[in-house]
Amino acid sequence: MAARAIQRVLNSPLLRREAYVGGLWTTSKDRQTFDVRNPSNRETICSVPDMTSEDVAMAIEKAYDVRKDWGGLLAKERCGIVRRWYEKVVEKHEELAYILTAEQGKPLNEARVEVSYAASFIEWFSEEGKRTFGDTIPTHAHNKRLMTIKQPVGVTALITPWNFPLAMITRKAAAALAAGCPVVVKPAEDTPLSALALANLAEEAGFPSGVYNTVTCSKDRVDSVGRELALSDKVAALSFTGSTVVGKLLMNLCSGSVKRISLELGGNAPFIVFDNADVEMAVSGAVAAKFRNTGQTCVSPNRFYVQEGIHDEFCRRLKESIECLIVNDGFADGAQQGPLINESAIEKVRRHVDDAVQKGAHVLCGAVPGPLGGSFYLPTLLTNVNSTMVMTSEETFGPIVGVAKFKTEEEAVAAANQTRYGLSGYIYSQSPSQIWRIAEALECGIVGVNEGLLSTEFAPFGGYKESGLGREGSKYGIEEYLEIKYICMGNV
Template sequence: MELIRVNTSMNLNKFLILNRRLHLLKSKAYINGDWVNAQSNKTFSVLDPSTDKPIGTVPDMDATDAKRAVDAAAEAFKTWRNTTAKERSYVLRRWFGICKENRDNVAAILTAEAGKPLSESLGEFDYGNAFLEFFADTARHINGEIVSSPWPNKQILITRQPLGVVSVITPWNFPYAMITRKVGALMAAGCTCVIKPSEDTPLTALVAAQLAEQAGVPKGVINVITSSRENAAAVGKVMCQDPNVGCVSFTGSTFVGKILYGLAASGVKRVALELGGNAPFIVFPSADLEYTVDQALLAKFRNAGQACVGANRFLIHKDVFDEFVTIFKNKISAKIKLGPGTNPGANCGPLINATQAKMVASLVDEAVSKGAKVEIGGKYAKQFGTNFYEATLLVGVKPDMKIYSQEIFGPVAVCSKFNTEDEALQIANNTRSGLASYVFTKDLGQAFRMSRELEFGMVAINDGILSAPEPPFGGIKESGIGREGSRHGVEEYTDIKYTLFSGLAKGM
């Protein structure tokens, strides 16, 4: 998931006031139109990753609560599936509008629980809310077709019908946009859902549900359950295997995606999986290097590098390698400003938690111990907090280093040389991931060749940002199944029904 470009004119003092108040925060989960506690009455704390201090508490729900939410969604599906496309479009449009009115409030909560700088929180909100607007329009264009019949006096009719309750399991890195991208699509199709947000960022999901309630989304259509890591496996099992669940939609790591895929397989359930990436960022000699580096900053350092489509491997042609690295190093120094999300001018916040920060640090340390060179950064920025890591640029990385092939998910750019187009393709495609890729060239033929030959679901030519509501978002190989966004994202939540009309001859 990624951000769109955003220009913010929001007064910082106003934002700080909102950040202190956080008046939309909820401390209960949302099932069947009611704000509820866990049946066990257990709770867990949500921490601000900038300070590791609690923001609030939410219910620590278990399998029993998950079952209650699935049952509520199944009951609501009986009526929601029969609403007209026009009605569903109208509800989604109202949800979009109410969210838009609360843009600053949602951004405050995003920054509080995800650590994002203000500009990124506002950017994620605008990106995420655009999906509600898009799917409000798309709801009225979920069409079937009439197929030419091979038989006389018979007609073939193909329709799309909602597939039922969708279990929505979302990640911590884009907690608002991942909900709107999934829930907007499934609601447009006529489905209902149970949302299980990440235990690191449940507050944004609860705010989204609160605003949906204000928009008049019927009870049971959207349900949000919250759980700690300790209960996540039990809750996930219900969400994947309950007979009332028709589809499991998950964004997150490939490791967890495989577990959920296996659970869903026992019931032969539909899955929509958007999993990890290992995006190459390929620079050819014809590229405009100043522009390319500006795009590299976007592709690498948004959300402190915690994006599945973030550039993970910078492959630079040998003829421009030294110049690219010099420009990149200078622009990282000049433009990337670390700090808590509420700090004026900060555009790179903390990693989500200590575990993530430790993982990033260990990758860099291991590479350096084997001979990689740090051009800039390369250590914790503990003057800001325990979860901050400096924007880092490494060269001299070799295949025997973990960072060469592992998804970094942090603010660390790794640059390697290549000699030929074929070599760049071989290196880029040498991964089981296949989500996003980036190519910079002024050679039109080369651009088309790279688009054809790169084994990734998405290819951006001369741009570091590629996601929007209109195109289909998703990967191949172990980066997932299905697509999100676009009309294809709605169709993921429908079943195709074939009806044969026979006996149409006059007099029959």
């Protein structure tokens, strides 16, 4: 099954082995390439260009040259092209899902869900781009009239991660394009094929040359490429999803030109279950939230706090559910958990588990490599977790649940907020007053109440504290790519 699926990917017309710059498919200046590997077995799928900073500067130049033309189109004209991009993605849904599973590893059914999720942002912003309204403002003088209009920021650099390589591009690019901003997309080195497939479909949709660009590079060149995107005075805005460490570096680089920047960074989400919670609902939500994409999502709960009266029952039921999860190659029938993305990811999971066990955590299930070895790791449940363990302060980004017991509401809130991150949080309770108290008290940008799956194009996505700046999706997401201009008309 897996071999046939990979062959299907290799034969797909969406599989591109060149970067897309200025409306042309191109190699790197020095002809260097890097391999894209299947995380299930680390075998090479194909190679793509290892672009240099000079190549990226050219992509920026191409985008800069067309910024006024693209921004000057009527919103309806721009959004019509964005809409055609959406239709192309929907048309090629299955081919995109196969490419995604091949390079990222997630189960094929989950990849199909991501393709639909990615398409939803294109559809949303193809509509929202026609509603970037200004305002008329009550005047302070009889002979003056005041108003605001919104205009595109300009060329936008988009640096995206490997965990949702389709959706994280469309959530940014669709908003920027609908706002009137040409884009230069730099996908993660682990998952460039999804990005190139999207560029292929953007070309088919009819974006003018230079409006949509995609540059690929290896880990060895990511620093110089990132610096080019952040330092170029022709890039007006930069949007990044990834680690807080890299986000801070980019923020510092962008400060030199006071560049508009939006950041969706690390998380350390608390998952709080109170004694009055519906245990079955809480367990179902925990599995959905934690084990989506094998725990490799930024809103995955990382710290589980369960009140003492319900603790043992919750852990028993959660163990039963975890042990039913099927770990296998993403193309295998029935697979629910795929591999982690690479060797570094598996080493981090092992380090977190080993540290927790050495400091007193109890293993209820898992804590060993998966049946296929390599980057596979069995879903794991630990109890007796405490704040001295590394997994409570670092984002694990893997299929590990660590449960701590608490007594009072105040204790749970204090523990939940004891982190420099603030992306998401989860509450399970049947008390309306308690739900409101905790939802307002949690220091994070997204709160799930009796619900484990939070993401939708309708709602804003973003965090507090060191989890980032700005919001993506919803009516707020397009604002990241617009400037507000105030116009004062005198002597009227």
